[in-house]
Amino acid sequence: MKNSRFTIFLIPSNSPKRYEFTITRKTIITALVAFCVVISIFFVIVIHYAFMRDMAWENLELKKENQILSQSLRDISSETKKLTDALNRIEVFKNKIKLLANINDTERNLSIGPVEMGKTDNLVNVKSLEDLSYLNNSTKIMRLSILNSRIQLLSSEFDSAQKDLEEVSRFFEERKEILRSTPAKWPCYGWITSEFGFRYDPFTGEKTFHKGLDIATSMNTPVLAPADGIVVSTGFHSGLGNELVIDHGLGIVTSYGHLSEFKVKIGDRVSRGQVIGSVGNSGRSTGPHLHYEVIVNGINVNPRKYIIE
Known part of the structure; x- marks a missing residue:
């Protein structure tokens, strides 16, 4: 049985000739094994291609998400920096306004007198993020969360500053004479x-x-x-x-x-x-x-x- 042979005859319908092929059992088994290997390789290639295609699509989505997160970080950081700068200017201006009258109002807790200009230690200073390419998405999401918290804090500071300025405005409405008598203008420029x-x-x-x-x-x-x-x-x-x-x-x-x-x-x-x-x-x-x-x-x-x- 090990050396058994199979003969295949091919007889064309329009010719008296016939073609004879003889193959061994070993050849058939080898051919079947080779076919199975080829089919297996083909399926592996197809599966690998599908996997790589999914990976490429996922990478593309991640790249888009990364770009969106990076831009969001830049935008939020820039806006937070602007808010902080504006709040610093409001704080300095508020201190100067308070200084104008050179008096104290203990009932409203408005201390008017020599104070240090521009002291805003209680404010949050945020630097713009210029290069975010080295950060992974989880880090960027964390930074977005931190910046959002800072924005909420700045919003709270703005509300407080607005209330202070409204108090100062009412305070000065009652003391116009003091304002008119305070040398708040440069006598000349140079x-x-x-x-x-x-x-x-x-x-x-x-x-x-x-x-x-x-x-x-x-x-x-x-x-x-x-x-x-x-x-x-x-x-x-x-x-x-x-x-x-x-x-x-x-x-x-x-x-x-x-x-x-x-x-x-x-x-x-x-x-x-x-x-x-x-x-x-x-x-x-x-x-x-x-x-x-x-x-x-x-x-x-x-x-x-x-x-x-």
Whole structure:
């Protein structure tokens, strides 16, 4: 049986010839095995192709999801950064507004007085995410969750800031006289060449206390009243040259030195923004500039603490 043979005859219908093929049992078994192997390989290839196609489709979906998550992270981070910056500006502005009146309202818990500008330690600072390609999707989802939490916190901070500003607005409505008397406006625009505080005297080189701000600008630049008040002094002094003094009431006085001319006289009532003189170079001066002082209850204070515009 091991060496049995099979003979196959092929006889064409239109020919007397016949074709004879003889194959062994071993050949048949080998052919069947080869056929099964081929079929198996074919099915493996088909299954592998289907698997790879599914993987490619899944990778494409993951890539799209990754791009959407990355863009969402960038958008949310950017918006959160904008909200934080805006809230910081509101906080600084609120502090300056509170400083204007230089009084306290214990009933409303609105402390008005010298405070440190721009202190916003309680705020959340968020940096923009520029490169997210190295993050996997789970990390990005986690960061989205964190950013959403930060946005909720910022929203809460905005509500609190809005309530504070509404309180301050009502507070000032009742105290318009204080606002009108507070030197909240720059008397002129230019370059600050000497700040308030200790400095080296440009003439002697010695360290002395500078009682105001020196604002360098063009000769004859208009000098404006920073608040409502009454002119109480105009005259020449050896140090400040042509000096003008305005009493704003409530213990607040402002002084303007080195003027080239006066536009008002003693006794005149002036309004915020009104021209009161011109920048000059009179007195002990190294060039055209305005020496600007703010005195509260007889004590010189830094004018910057009151300026909001």
